[in-house]
Amino acid sequence: MEDSNMELVRRRAIPWMLWTIWKNRNSLLYAEVQESTLLLAHIALEESTLWNELNKVEQGGNQYLHDLGAPYLTGGAWITRDHRGEVGMHARVALLPSPDRLSAEMNCLLWVLRSLRDLRLEEVSVGIDSQRLVEAIQNPIRWPRYRCLLR
Structure with missing residues (x-):
């Protein structure tokens, strides 16, 4: 090497x-x-x-x-609100360690989406503060390393 x-x-x-x-x-x-x-x-x-x-x-x-040495310890949470802004349901989770920040963000988003699907919520708005995650979702072919998560 x-x-x-x-x-x-x-x-x-x-x-x-x-x-x-x-x-x-x-x-x-x-x-x-x-x-x-x-x-x-x-x-x-x-x-x-x-x-x-x-x-x-x-x-x-x-x-x-990037230094891919230390795993990212992550967790996630979501909350639902009705049209008046009143809280409906919520959940939080500690996720398995991820090799980098972007895969941690992807795993968190996938957990949120699966949870909301399991609750049979058909219309949701999800807020994401990661520009890299938005770019990966919009153009997955440019992010082959994350192919299995973006699929």
Whole structure:
């Protein structure tokens, strides 16, 4: 990973290469399917590049990657009000840790929507203060890392 003789894009792709090898091994063992090694290497390199680009943050002209080390401990709450503003129902929950803030916000929103659906509420307004979450919902193809949550 620190070999400066190899270009940065390829060094960053090493974890994806290892993961691709593991997935291909499982496909071969359990489904008797094997893809071309050239195709697998290309896919791993592409996924690595995409992930690294999407996880850059600019600060003072410099770019750095998000620190995904510490999990986000999150919780959520919702409240319903009628047309007069009177409180109807409410709930709160502590959610499982998330790897980053955006996935924590997505999990919270999904919990709210599932709760309201389970109560058979057909018309709701949801307030969200996260611009990144709104962007991810409006344009999910630009957020492949969160594909399973946005689906």
